[in-house]
Amino acid sequence: GAGVSQSPRYKVAKRGQDVALRCDPISGHVSLFWYQQALGQGPEFLTYFQNEAQLDKSGLPSDRFFAERPEGSVSTLKIQRTQQEDSAVYLCASSSGTVKINQPQHFGDGTRLSIL
Amino acid sequence: AQRVTQPEKLLSVFKGAPVELKCNYSYSGSPELFWYVQYSRQRLQLLLRHISRESIKGFTADLNKGETSFHLKKPFAQEEDSAMYYCALRGSQGNLIFGKGTKLSVKP
Numbered sequence: 423g424a425g426v427s428q429s430p431r432y433k434v435a436k437r438g439q440d441v442a443l444r445c446d447p448i449s450g451h452v453s454l455f456w457y458q459q460a461l462g463q464g465p466e467f468l469t470y471f472q473n474e475a476q477l478d479k480s481g482l483p484s485d486r487f488f489a490e491r492p493e494g495s496v497s498t499l500k501i502q503r504t505q506q507e508d509s510a511v512y513l514c515a516s517s518s519g520t521v522k523i524n525q526p527q528h529f530g531d532g533t534r535l536s537i538l
Numbered sequence: 539a540q541r542v543t544q545p546e547k548l549l550s551v552f553k554g555a556p557v558e559l560k561c562n563y564s565y566s567g568s569p570e571l572f573w574y575v576q577y578s579r580q581r582l583q584l585l586l587r588h589i590s591r592e593s594i595k596g597f598t599a600d601l602n603k604g605e606t607s608f609h610l611k612k613p614f615a616q617e618e619d620s621a622m623y624y625c626a627l628r629g630s631q632g633n634l635i636f637g638k639g640t641k642l643s644v645k646p
Binding site: 425453455457462463464465466467470477478480481513515517519520521524526527528529530531532 | 542544570572574581582583584587589624626628629631632633634635636637638639
C-alpha cells in the first residue's frame with residue numbers, strides 16, 4: 423500500500439483482556455513510532471524502532487505495554503491486562519529517516535481502543 | 539523539559555478572515571518544529587516544517603527563537619481549512635512532541 427496501515431481500526435475489549443495492535447509501515451521505512459492519543463489530547467510518544475531495534479521505549483506507560491518489530495517491517499503493540507485508562511487511539515508512524523537524519527513521519531489512521 | 543503549548547482549544551473565524559494558530563515551545567538547543575493537520579475523518583498529515591520555509595495551502599509559520607514560538611498563519615481563511623491543527627517539536631530520539639491541538643472552524 424501507499425501509506426501506513428493499521429489494524430484493526432476499532433477494538434473493544436473487556437478490562438483485563440490482552441490486545442494486539444498491528445502496524446504496516448511504508449515499505450522501506452527504517453523508523454517506526456507508536457503514539458497514544460487520549461481524547462482531547464495530542465499524540466504522546468510511546469516507543470521507537472530503527473529497523474528491528476527498539477531504541478527508545480521511554481514513553482510506554484507501564485510494563486503491561488510491549489512492542490516488537492522482529493523483521494524490521496511490521497510492528498505489533500501489545501497491551502496486557504488492559505485497564506480503562508488504556509482507552510485511546512493508538513497511532514503508528516513511519517519515516518525514511520533515522521535519529522540523525524530527519525525526515526517527515528507519515529501516520530496511519532490509528533486503532534481506536536475502548537476498554538469496557 | 540521539552541514541551542509544546544497550544545493555548546487555544548478552539549478558534550472560530552469567518553471565511554476570508556486572517557487566521558493565527560499559536561504555538562509555543564520549550565527546548566534546549568536548536569528546535570525542529572512542525573505543523574500537522576487532521577481533517578475530518580482523515581489521518582494526521584504534515585502541513586509544514588520550519589526548516590523548509592515553504593508555504594502550503596497558503597499557510598506559513600515562522601520560528602521565533604526569542605519568543606520560543608512557531609505560530610501558524612494564513613491571511614484569508616477558507617472553509618476547507620476547518621480541521622484540527624497540531625504543533626509538534628522533534629525530540630532528541632526523533633520522536634515528535636505534540637501540543638494538545640487547536641480546532642479551527644471557518645464559518646461561511
